[in-house]
Amino acid sequence: MQFPWSLIKAMTWHALKCRLTGRRRAPIVLMLEPLFACNLRCEGCGRIREYHHVMDQRLSVEECLASAQECDAPIVSICGGEPLLYPELDRLVNGLIAQGRHIYLCTNALLVDRWIDRLPRSSRLTWNIHLDGMEATHDAITQRPGTFQTVIQNIRRLKADGRRVTTNTTIYAQTDMDEILVLLDYLSELRIDGMLLSPAYPYPVVNGQPQRLPTINGQAQLPGRARELGKDHQVASQLFLTRCEVHAKFAAIRKRLEGYRLLNSPLYLDFLCGKREIPCAAWACPTRNICGWKSPCYLLTDTHYPTFAEWQEKTPWHQLGPAQDPRCHDCLVHYGFETGAVVGGDLSLCEGLALVRWQLASPRAA
Numbered sequence: 245m246q247f248p249w250s251l252i253k254a255m256t257w258h259a260l261k262c263r264l265t266g267r268r269r270a271p272i273v274l275m276l277e278p279l280f281a282c283n284l285r286c287e288g289c290g291r292i293r294e295y296h297h298v299m300d301q302r303l304s305v306e307e308c309l310a311s312a313q314e315c316d317a318p319i320v321s322i323c324g325g326e327p328l329l330y331p332e333l334d335r336l337v338n339g340l341i342a343q344g345r346h347i348y349l350c351t352n353a354l355l356v357d358r359w360i361d362r363l364p365r366s367s368r369l370t371w372n373i374h375l376d377g378m379e380a381t382h383d384a385i386t387q388r389p390g391t392f393q394t395v396i397q398n399i400r401r402l403k404a405d406g407r408r409v410t411t412n413t414t415i416y417a418q419t420d421m422d423e424i425l426v427l428l429d430y431l432s433e434l435r436i437d438g439m440l441l442s443p444a445y446p447y448p449v450v451n452g453q454p455q456r457l458p459t460i461n462g463q464a465q466l467p468g469r470a471r472e473l474g475k476d477h478q479v480a481s482q483l484f485l486t487r488c489e490v491h492a493k494f495a496a497i498r499k500r501l502e503g504y505r506l507l508n509s510p511l512y513l514d515f516l517c518g519k520r521e522i523p524c525a526a527w528a529c530p531t532r533n534i535c536g537w538k539s540p541c542y543l544l545t546d547t548h549y550p551t552f553a554e555w556q557e558k559t560p561w562h563q564l565g566p567a568q569d570p571r572c573h574d575c576l577v578h579y580g581f582e583t584g585a586v587v588g589g590d591l592s593l594c595e596g597l598a599l600v601r602w603q604l605a606s607p608r609a610a
Contacts, residue, residue, distance in 0.1 A: 269527040269556060271317040272583055273348075275542050277533035278303045278336065280325040284352055284386050288416065288444055288483045291325060294545065301534050305332050309339045311532040315552045321348040321372070328355035334362045341368050348372045350412065354391065356398035360405060370408045370437070373399060377413070377423055378430070385416075399434055410438040410507060415490070416483045417444075421497045428504045438507040442578040443493075443516065445543050446484035448571055487566075487574050491518035508578065511585040516576055524565045524572070525584035530555060540564050542579050544571055 279302035280295040292299075303311075312320055320340050327333060328351050340347050346368050353373040363369065376385045379392040402409050411431055413424065424441070431439055485493070494516040501513065508516075515522045526541035536548030537555035541564070549555040566572045 269561075271315045271530050272528045272587070273319040273321055274312055274315050274317040275321050275323060275529055275531040275579075276308055276311065277324045277531065278308050278322065278327065278330050280534065281329050282324065282326040282352075283329065283354060284326070284388060284391070286386050288385070288414070290543070295534070298534050302330065303532075303534055305335045305339060308336055308532075309343065311552070312340055312343055312345060315530050315532075317530070318344075318346060319348065320345045321350055323350040326355070327351055328353075328359055333359060337363055337369060341366055346370075348410070350374065352386070352391070353395045353398045356401060360401065360407075365406055367408065370410055371402055372410045372412055372440075375411045375413055375427070375431075376416070377419065378427055381419075381423065385414075396434070399436070403435055408437050410440065411436055412440045412442070415441060415443045415485070415493060417485050417489065418483070419493070421493050425497060425500055428501075432504065436505065438505050440507040440578065441494075442508075443490045443576050444484050445575050445577045448544070485574065487576065488518075490516060490574075490576050509582060509585055512578060512582045515581055515585065522581045522584045524575075524580040525587050526564065526580040527556070527559070527561055528583040528587060529579055543575065543577065544569075 280291055281299050282292055285292055322336070327349060330336065337347060341364065348370050350372045351374070373395060375395055376382050382392040383389050399409055413427065415424070428439055494513065495518065498513060498517050511520065511522065514520045529542060530552060531538040531542045536550050537552055538545060539547050539549055539555050539559045549558060563569060564572060566575065
């Protein structure tokens with residue numbers, strides 16, 4: 245199955261409950277960043293650059309659990325930063341499970357030994373591991389030799405221990421799409437539970453693009469921040485793709501992706517190939533971090549609000565998206581558009597049936 249039945253039922257019930265109560269822009273996934281500290285410095289990572297001034301800070305477990313209740317999304321993606329560096333990760337995971345949440349633990353998988361015996365073996369917990377290519381490519385992106393081999397070793401250990409494991413692969417300008425197919429074959433041999441592909445987003449903070457000065461509750465933060473980051477964007481900007489380049493890369497392998505255990509929906513894959521339009525639904529995936537509720541979305545920062553309600557009410561949703569905000573022009577990231585494919589509300593009968601078949605299919609092993 246693409247997803248555990250318990251997750252499908254939770255999302256279905258959540259959608260029905262929101263429809264019956266008239267709740268608009270109901271969140272589906274909470275992007276929870278309890279810390280920004282990381283044991284890697286990957287090329288193209290916006291977090292380690294944008295939030296370098298709070299790298300030593302973290303949310304408490306109580307703040308994290310309260311945030312999950314505040315927005316009440318059925319799925320929580322624990323990210324950051326590197327969540328395996330969070331000292332009370334076991335308390336956080338168990339607390340979210342007690343709330344009935346499904347958890348995607350987004351990690352570089354270098355510290356699995358620290359937590360594998362302390363985190364529950366639960367259908368509600370998925371280890372989501374970032375892997376950007378085969379050995380030479382992944383080690384180059386993470387800027388640390390040996391990273392790939394450590395990740396593969398830890399994937400084998402997690403699978404042998406009966407854990408649910410998925411992967412997340414970012415497609416950059418230099419990515420060889422034939423290598424991505426080799427990676428998917430290799431991960432299929434490891435019996436990975438699902439694989440996600442997503443094009444890199446050209447973060448303004450590392451791409452040399454105009455960036456509105458981030459604020460917290462209306463107060464400007466970090467004057468001169470753009471100058472501090474100037475040395476980074478010359479390298480990072482070479483990683484990113486234009487919209488047309490994304491279309492070309494995915495169109496080249498679209499047919500060959502069929503049969504893999506992908507987490508990408510068929511509608512989103514068609515969107516990446518330029519075959520259809522999908523509205524961005526960034527409102528379905530709120531981000532809570534050390535600075536507050538990040539607005540407008542996980543990828544862009546204009547301000548941070550102290551409450552989820554303020555984030556939802558004050559973010560100018562009508563001013564966002566590729567047609568409205570120039571910063572969004574080349575964004576095709578799954579974060580906003582995969583959810584848009586599901587909640588957009590303009591699916592034909594055939595497209596709706598395609599989504600159902602995708603959710604319920606059991607793809608053949610590659």
